[in-house]
Amino acid sequence: MSTDSKTRALEYHEGGKIAIELTKACETQQDLSLAYTPGVAIPCLEIEKDEDLAYKYTNKGNLVAVISDGSAVLGLGDIGAVAGKPVMEGKSVLFKKFADVDAFDIEMDVHEIEEIVAASAAIAPTFGGINLEDIKAPKCFEIEKQLQEMLDIPVFHDDQHGTAIITSAALMNAAELTDKKIREVRVVINGAGAAGLACAKMYRNLGVKHLYVCDSKGVIRTSRNDLNKYKQEFAADTAYETLSDVIENADMFLGLSKAGVLTKEMVAKMAPHPVIFALANPVPEITPEEVAEVRDDAIVGTGRSDYPNQINNVLGFPFIFRGALDVRARKITENMKLAAAKALATLAKEPVPYYVKAAYHMDEIVYGKKHIIPLPFNKEVLIWVASAVAQQAVEDGVARVEDFDYTEYRTHLRELVYKTQKHPA
Numbered sequence: 001m002s003t004d005s006k007t008r009a010l011e012y013h014e015g016g017k018i019a020i021e022l023t024k025a026c027e028t029q030q031d032l033s034l035a036y037t038p039g040v041a042i043p044c045l046e047i048e049k050d051e052d053l054a055y056k057y058t059n060k061g062n063l064v065a066v067i068s069d070g071s072a073v074l075g076l077g078d079i080g081a082v083a084g085k086p087v088m089e090g091k092s093v094l095f096k097k098f099a100d101v102d103a104f105d106i107e108m109d110v111h112e113i114e115e116i117v118a119a120s121a122a123i124a125p126t127f128g129g130i131n132l133e134d135i136k137a138p139k140c141f142e143i144e145k146q147l148q149e150m151l152d153i154p155v156f157h158d159d160q161h162g163t164a165i166i167t168s169a170a171l172m173n174a175a176e177l178t179d180k181k182i183r184e185v186r187v188v189i190n191g192a193g194a195a196g197l198a199c200a201k202m203y204r205n206l207g208v209k210h211l212y213v214c215d216s217k218g219v220i221r222t223s224r225n226d227l228n229k230y231k232q233e234f235a236a237d238t239a240y241e242t243l244s245d246v247i248e249n250a251d252m253f254l255g256l257s258k259a260g261v262l263t264k265e266m267v268a269k270m271a272p273h274p275v276i277f278a279l280a281n282p283v284p285e286i287t288p289e290e291v292a293e294v295r296d297d298a299i300v301g302t303g304r305s306d307y308p309n310q311i312n313n314v315l316g317f318p319f320i321f322r323g324a325l326d327v328r329a330r331k332i333t334e335n336m337k338l339a340a341a342k343a344l345a346t347l348a349k350e351p352v353p354y355y356v357k358a359a360y361h362m363d364e365i366v367y368g369k370k371h372i373i374p375l376p377f378n379k380e381v382l383i384w385v386a387s388a389v390a391q392q393a394v395e396d397g398v399a400r401v402e403d404f405d406y407t408e409y410r411t412h413l414r415e416l417v418y419k420t421q422k423h424p425a
Contacts, residue, residue, distance in 0.1 A: 013086055016089055017086075017089045017090060017092075017093050018089050018092045018093060018096070018103075018105070023059075043057035043058070052328070052400060054125075055128070055328050055400070059102060060125075060126065060127065060128050061128050061325055061326075061328060062100075062101060062102050062128065062325060063101075063102050063103070063104070063126065063127050063128050063129075064095060064101055064102070064103040064104075064127060064128065064129045064130065064131050064321055064325075065103070065104055065106050065120075065123065065124075065126070065127045065129070065130045065131065066088045066091045066092055066095075066103050066104065066105045066106065066131045066133050067106045067108065067116075067120055067130055067131070067132055067133065068081070068084050068087075068088050068105075068106075068107055068108070068132070068133045068134045068135060069081055069107075069108050069109070069110065069111050069116055069135055070082070070083060070084035070107060070134065071111060071134070071135055071136040071139075072134050072135060072136035072137070072140075072159070072193075072194075073087055073134045074087060074134070074281075075280075075281060075282075078136065080109075081107035081108055081109045082107060082109075084107060084134055085105060085107050087133070087134060088105030088106075088107060088133060088134075089105050091103065091105065091131065091133055091158075091317075092104065092105050094314050094317075094318055095131075095317070095318050095321065097318075098314060098318040098319070098376075098381075098382065099318035099319055099321065099322040099382055099386070100322070100416060101318060101321050101322055101325065103131070104127075106123070108120075113139050113142050113143055113146070116135070116139075116143050117143055117146045117147060117150070120132075120143075120147055121147065121150050121151060124147075124151050124153060127153060128153055128154075128325045128328070129153050129154040129155070129156065129321050129324060129325060130147065130151070130153065130154070130155045130156070131156055131157075131158055131317060131321070132144055132147075132155065132156070132157040132158070132159075133157075133158060133159065134159065135157070135159075135194075136193075136194075137193045137194040137197070137230070138228055138230050140157055140159070140160070140194050141160075141194070141197075141230055143157075144156075144157045144160070148331060152330045152331075153329075153330065153331075154321065154324045154325075154329050154330070154331055154332045155331070155332075156317065156320065156321070156332050157194065157198075158313055158316070158317045159194045159195055160194045160195060160197070160198035161198055161202075161316075161332075161337055162313035162316040162317050163195040163198065163199060163256065163279070163311075163313060164195070164198040164199045164201070164202040164203075164337070165202070165316045165320070165337050165340050165341045165344070166311050166312065166313060166315050166316055166341075166344065166373065167199055167254060167277055167279075167311055168199075168202050168203065168206055168338075168341040169315075169340075169341040169342070169343075169344035169345040169348070169373055170275075170277065170301055170309065170311055170345075170372050170373045171187075171203065171206070171252065171275065172206070172341070172342070172345040173345050173348055173349075173367075173372040173373065174252070174275040174299045174372055175275075177299065177368065177369060177372065178251075178273035178275070178299065180251060180273070182206055182207045182208055183207045183208070183209050184209070184210070185208060185210065185251040185252055186210040186212075186249065186250045186251045186252070186271065187203060187208050187210065187211050187212070187250070187251065187252045187254065188212050188213075188214065188243070188246050188247055188250045188252065188253050188254070189211070189212070189213045189214065189254045189256065190214045190243055190253065190254070190255050190256065190257045190261060190262070190285065191214075191215070191254075191255060191256030191257035192213050192214070192215035192220060192231055192234075193256065195256045196213060196254075196256045196257075197213070197230055197231070197233075197234065199254060199256070200213050200234050201233075202337065202338075202341070205334060205338060206338075206341075211234070211236070212236050212238070212240065212246045212250075213231070213234045213236075214242075214243050214246065215231065218241050218242050218243070219236065219238065219240045219241055219242065219243070219245070219246050220234055220235050220236065221235055221236050221237070221238050221240065221241070222235045222236065222237045222238075243261065243262075243266065244263075244265075244266055247262075247266045247269055247270060248269040248270075249269070249270065249271045250270050250271060250274065251270070251271045251273075251274060251275060252274065252275040252276070252277070253267075253270070253274070253275070253276045253277065253278070253285075254277045254279070255276075255277065255278040255279055255280055255284065255285035255286075256279055256280070257280055257285060258280050258285070259280050259283035259284065259285065260283070260285065260286070261280075261285045262276070262278060262285040262286040263286070264286070264290055264291075264293060264294045265294075267286065267290075267291055267294050267295055267298070268294045268295070270295075270298075272297060273297045273298070273299070274295065274297070274298045274299075275298070275299045276291055276298055276299070276300045276301070277300075277301045277302075277309075277311055278300070278301070278302050279301075279302060279303040279311055280303070281303045281304070282304065284302045284303070284304070287302075288300045288302065288307050288308075299369045299372065301372070301373075305376075308370035308371065309370065309371070309372055309373060310373075310375070310376070311373065312376055314376050315344060315373065315374060315376060315381055315385075316340060316344075316385070318382075319340070319381055319382050319385035319386045319389070320332065320336070320337075320340050320385065320386075320389050322382060322385075322386040322389075322413075323336075323385065323386035323387065323388070323389030323390035323393065324336070324389055324390070324393060326386065326390055326401075326409070327390045327393045327394060327399035327400065327401045327404055328399060328400035328401055329390075329393040329398050329399050329400070330398045330399075330400065331398050332389075332393075333392070333393070333396045333398060335392050335395070335396050336389050336392045336393055336396065338392075339388040339389055339391070339392040340385050340388060340389050342388065343384040343385045343387075343388035343389075344373055344374060344381070344384070344385060345373070346384070347374050347378070347380060347381065347384045347385075348367055348371065348372055348373050348374050349367045350380070352365040352366070352371075352375070352378065353378060353379070353380065355377070355379075356375050356377050356378045359375075359377045360375065360377075379417045379418065380417075382413055382416070382417050383410055383413045383414055383417060386413055387406060387409055387410045387413060390404065390406075390409060391404075391406050391409075
């Protein structure tokens with residue numbers, strides 16, 4: 001990074017990126033008596049009788065905790081709770097900007113599973129949902145599992161499920177565009193951390209039968225004796241040992257690892273019309289230019305905004321929580337995650353709004369090999385994903401609301417999204 005870029009980044013972050021603003025007037029003696037004592041006692045007593053009223057008389061119903069111990073921050077690693085705070089603030093910014101969800105970043109200087117679970121559970125009454133963030137594997141799996149069992153609010157580890165949802169949407173459309181059936185495609189995942197294993201699980205739920213996962217020691221296979229219980233679930237009974245071995249005739253490569261691990265020689269060995277999602281940031285496992293040197297039939301996606309098919313978690317977590325919060329969901333189910341993925345896949349086939357084209361300085365963006373998932377600036381994502389998640393929560397029986405109307409909710413979301421635009425076409 002250049003000196004000028006570093007200076008701009010530091011200046012941008014001065015004072016932090018989030019703040020608190022009031023939603024009610026506090027200008028007069030009467031306002032003060034309502035905001036605090038004595039008026040505040042009235043909702044307190046009502047909530048004491050029925051705790052669900054906290055969703056009506058407090059900000060609980062629109063408030064998410066972004067919780068991290070700083071042990072796996074971006075590609076920076078275990079940098080600690082305080083050093084990770086800019087990232088957690090950034091997550092809160094995205095919640096607010098893209099879905100009007102309020103979020104507090106909470107950095108915990110405790111690192112054992114039991115400590116993080118206990119601290120998160122202790123503060124849970126404040127929030128309508130918990131977004132776990134940048135907690136290293138494998139402890140993140142157990143933390144999420146225990147909190148989901150203990151609490152009656154959604155607990156969602158975005159590093160796992162956000163990536164799984166977005167790549168699943170992309171996989172569904174890529175399979176359709178290449179005329180391949182999900183149950184027949186051969187998928188190779190390189191990277192067996194939180195995201196990689198969550199993707200593997202969701203692909204199985206989608207119907208993928210031929211799945212291979214690689215870690216830094218090669219293919220995760222049954223003959224290895226160094227696998228933890230989370231990796232063992234995806235151990236393949238195979239003689240393949242290396243990424244170079246298993247990539248031959250593969251239909252899809254998903255990279256959640258490091259720059260440069262997928263070579264042009266490996267890409268050349270893949271099946272016809274391969275799908276390559278190289279998501280290492282900022283430098284992917286292989287660049288689209290490198291793929292193009294050896295294949296002209298590939299569908300390529302990265303995590304970067306300067307290439308087509310950006311696979312970015314911002315397409316998921318703000319809208320998933322929007323839908324879950326709006327029906328006061330007790331949890332986020334596997335069906336809700338799948339509903340989000342299907343909504344994204346379907347939306348990619350719809351006409352792209354004019355303001356999205358303007359943001360990307362493109363006259364035409366249409367569904368195809370270079371547009372298989374929606375773009376982050378497409379405001380329709382909120383409408384499609386939040387409504388799908390909310391509807392599925394109701395169908396799964398985890399919603400607290402009893403009178404949910406799907407059509408009315410989509411109308412509400414459209415009004416929310418386009419409140420400053422006269423022509424939302």
